[in-house]
Amino acid sequence: MSSIFDILAEQRIADAIKRGELDHLPGAGKPLVFDDEPFQSPEQRMANRILKNAGFVPQEVLLRREIASLRGQLADADSDQDRESLRRRMARLAATLAVMRRGEA
Template identity: 45%
Template structure:
């Protein structure tokens, strides 16, 4: 195994010295790495498919909606509107917490 690793390293160094990596697409641009480290391993492929389709997982969508509701609530001056926003925020938070609890049970 050590021999193979060393051989690969030598080939890479040779290619670099000969300039074979100089004109690659994306040269000089940062890599776009997908971070699915917080996603359970058995769900990562599904998340990748959803991401490629432009669809957000339900928990991500709920987190965004909760954040937006909190901002609306902070900016709101009308008592009736605040009450409606609080109820909606509580409903979304409960739904999110139940979803996360269900996901956690599946991992165990």
């Protein structure tokens, strides 16, 4: 249930949008970028930034990218044999990903 303050804030924002007061703000129309994780220590954020700048990509991300690529190939596969091979490869990658997740939990 919304409080009166939430309702008033939403109304004022809607009015400002109607008047065009928010049209020319810096970054308007661009996606928000959240580089830092708020629940990480400053040391962990720095380590992550160094790894990212060095081009490091976690294994989980690589597996997800490969699975997405295989899905695209599966849609374009011509033969049943190719589709089956792609499905088996995707299943192995998905199983590897699941094992990785269980190990981190």
